[in-house]
Amino acid sequence: MNTSLESDALAIFQRHRREVYRWAFRVLGNHHDTLDVTQDVFLKWIEKMQIVPPVNARAWLRTVTTNRAIDLLRSKKHRVSSSHEPDRIENQPENYTDRQALRHEIAHAMEQLSEQQRAVLIAKVYDGMTFAAIGEELDIAIPTAKTHYLRALRVVREKISQDWLVEGDA
Amino acid sequence: MNTDHMNRQELNDAMADYLGGELPPDQVVRFELSLKEHPDLASEVHELAKALKAMHALEPETKATNDSKPSSLQWGKGHFVRLAAMITLAFFIGYIVRGLDQGVNPGANPGAPSPTERVGEETGPSDTPRIQSDESFGTRYATEFLADGRRSGLSRSLIAYARATRKNSTKE
Incomplete structure (x- = not known):
């Protein structure tokens, strides 16, 4: 990958990285998995830039991020890990559990679309x-x-x- | 404002705008009034609105996605409480150190008179300004704190500091 293309890919990704994180987080609901997805999307983005750069970077990133996040969520058993959930509410563990259950259902619905x-x-x-x-x-x-x-x-x-x-x- | 009721087709056409929050306010009123004449559509809109609300329930609530907010908004209550606690602690330490500089040294000899008595002995009659100063809240607090505080590491540090200060002031 030439330097110019690399710096373009990096610049565009950096412009959208917060959105990528947010899209993934809404599906996954935990920081750790969200970072994994963000990294995957970044790698895919670099690959894509090498082949045919997408006409609309944001739309491409949203689609790929959401798909990747749904795949990851569905590939896991409904697991309620407590080590790294940034949206966990103190003293309300059932709240987190409920939210994750709802996430799974919405992810399942998204798969049908x-x-x-x-x-x-x-x-x-x-x-x-x-x-x-x-x-x-x-x-x-x-x-x-x-x-x-x-x-x-x-x-x-x-x-x-x-x-x-x-x-x-x- | 057009108050004519929407027909079924118009309601269907406006449904996405209504649920998506893009229907102008006057049209919202018209839409909702018209919907009452079509219970099946009203029920559908109601159900879809509930689905939307369920999706919004997953909106991130914490720092995870708040990094786009200005940093000033991230200064929550906790930060101010911590800052206030630090300032208060700094004032107390200031009081204690000031009191100790004026001769409080209870840790040197457990059988010795209380710090206030010692200060009184050393500095003269109790009606002098110095004595009044030593009987101030800061000194009393320091005395109680040091008498109590031999158990804690923080207090030991303060006692050590007090002793050092005391030695220095004695030399002078």
């Missing part, structure tokens, strides 16, 4: 992007982005158990 549906859902729910911005980033029409969003939400609704469903404010 197409790449675009998943990308739209993550961009909308977790990144708070508008449908117009999502359409532009993913190169799809705004109505298509809305359709993907609703379909993805329906799948999530179907796949997560009633226990997690509390009254919404939408």
